Amino acid sequence: MKQTEFELYVKSNLDVLQGVHPELVSDLDQYESDLGFSLPTSLRWLLSVYGYSMACGIENLEGSVKQTLDCRKSISLPQNILLINDWGDGGVVFAIADNKPDNEYEIVWADSSDLYRLIDGQQLPEDISRFDNFSAWVADRVEFARENAY
Numbered sequence: 001m002k003q004t005e006f007e008l009y010v011k012s013n014l015d016v017l018q019g020v021h022p023e024l025v026s027d028l029d030q031y032e033s034d035l036g037f038s039l040p041t042s043l044r045w046l047l048s049v050y051g052y053s054m055a056c057g058i059e060n061l062e063g064s065v066k067q068t069l070d071c072r073k074s075i076s077l078p079q080n081i082l083l084i085n086d087w088g089d090g091g092v093v094f095a096i097a098d099n100k101p102d103n104e105y106e107i108v109w110a111d112s113s114d115l116y117r118l119i120d121g122q123q124l125p126e127d128i129s130r131f132d133n134f135s136a137w138v139a140d141r142v143e144f145a146r147e148n149a150y
Helices: 003-011 025-035 041-049 061-074 112-119 134-147
Strands: 081-085 091-096 106-111 129-131
Touching: 003 041, 003 134, 025 041, 025 061, 041 134, 061 081, 091 112, 106 112, 106 134, 129 134
Parallel strands: none
Antiparallel strands: 081 091, 091 106, 106 129
């Protein structure tokens, strides 16, 4: 979905997307500098305007950036990956940054062993969950929140 559509979607789902602790633009800029690539426009907007909620798709961007940078050192995580969520259950959600003009990168929800495949230069399996962009990931999280009565 385009940014304007995403903003309307969020506004129509504020009962699950109105969050707490909005991110400062200066902090978002620093995260981008640390990562070496731009964050998805939809992620920047959502976190700076509405903050973190149960359905926002990311628990803590500062922690995600730190974990990403640590994994670049410890397991040679590719420079274009942002770890979005690691719930400690063997799965991981990550963005694969590319040269899209709107910075709306593919989001992948896979087994952590699939992340190691990516690190080794292998193709990701076909049976993993893929989302065209961060807004599609958020829409999935909103649906999950509604189905589980958050």
